[in-house]
Amino acid sequence: MEKILIPLRDNDVAPRFDLATDVLIVTLIRKTKALDTVREKVVVLDHASPETMCRLAISESIQTVICAGIESEYHDFLEWKGAKVMDDICGPVDTVLESYLAGKLSPGMCFYPQNTK
């Protein structure tokens, strides 16, 4: 089982980790190489706070954080806590998640039209 956290802005990856109030938490259960079960839930924070976001990641035992802009302080903290942080990602969350599930996502990728790094 793998848990992924993605800060949201509407249906896109939020441009800033510290300013997002909606968070998508994806639970991925890999049954076979080809078959995954994906469960999603959206957590709404009462106010945007990077500290709250980090606490949420730890309490939810998140293994991977997918986000766009994140300060090194929080990036390093999450990595220190054992979560893998894939930052500088932008695009619609479904496309980003699809790419991650296919094992193709890497930091710096952009999934908006005209921009396929």
Next chain:
Amino acid sequence: MTTLDPTSLMKMLPDTNSLSALLDELPLGVAIMDPHGTLLLVNKAYETLTGVDRERVVGLGCLHALRCDYCMKDCPVMVGWDKMQTRNVDADIINRERRKIPVRLTVSPLINEDGDAGGIVETIAIRGSHTLNETTTGVFGLGDLVGNSPQIKKIFAMVPSIAQTDSSVLITGETGTGKDLLAEEIHNASDRSKGPFIKINCGALPDTLLESELFGHTKGAFTGADHDKPGRFRLAHGGTLFLTEIGDLPLPLQVKLLSFLDDKVVYPLGGTKGFHTDVRIIVATHRDLEDMVRNKQFRQDLLYRLNVIRLHLPPLRERGEDILMLHDHFLKMFQARFGKKVEGFSQNATTILQDYAYPGNVRELRNLIEYAINFCDEKSIRIRHLPGYLLHTPQQTALAEKTGQGESSAPLPLQPLSNPTKKESWEDVQRRMILDALLKTGGRKQKAAEILGWGRSTLWRKMKHFGIE
């Protein structure tokens, strides 16, 4: 307010490249967008500030390129123009190096003939801001640098006049003395403060990569060079280039740097065309460059060119009363940052902190205080809140043994585990063992558990019991 359609603006110039070249000369970050906030063009300063590649951001929504807090508030690009008026706000962005940068942001509509916004021009300039200033009086501080000793005050007094020149500056001093901060302060105090401050560590990259990073490369210069890269010298145009660990710069690149200092022209790797760039050079090193010259590891002529203005930052152990001042300064800073109500240091902790030699200088002191505040759950920082290694020097161990009674409420065991003192409780021993193991393993719990001979869950349970996060 500008009354010009972006298309007309583009038409006024022979081609987009000319406009781009014109904007590249500006010290401000500039972005031209369509009415929906889609980027049409960004200049070099914008690339430098945000860390984006201009070719890749064209067509992207500005909020994804700029990552500004104003985008999430009431930026007219996002919420629509109420009145067609320029907005001027203080904001912050997070760049690709994961740094939060305070900026002054200006968003202006380009009004077309129908009176609507036909496009948008956005400018960004770095705002002078220092986090530490929030907690300092300013009397003893220069930006992020703090001190009251005669040596430091002398440097503070010199900075304004040094900043007004364009001469090269060589900053020397041991590791952790604040060479990087001083370089940044010189830049901030200069007329170039609106331009970029680009820092590069000469010791952090392999020779070939460093050359490409500094001077740039042309397309096809080497395998994988699929596009032109401007290099840090060109990115720093109109600003300051700070070369730290200059003593680690390889000899072939020293020649290239020498050539640049002579004629201010950069030749990218694999290119024949030179580019003139207006950059102030500040270098820093903890090495003895004169000694390196004698050993033929550093070019004498380069040293002469860099050594126009020389500033030496003294090690913390020679700064006397500054140590106490820095204790209070960092205490206030981390108090505010972590929201802890730690009021000060116990007498014994102060004695230990004062007597320590600080081989890592101010950086080490700052880290010590950060560590102590993190682990302190009382009103004052006691010996047991300080990192274990601080107490392992013979001088400190003796002192801690002597003063152990003074902090008998929760004494830190200082002797080896095989010989615990009578005052030491088993809980304290366990707590120290956990902290030591975590320090040794850089916080990796699995390895720490192995060192302690415990299962991971036991370690986790005990950490929770002792309140160690």
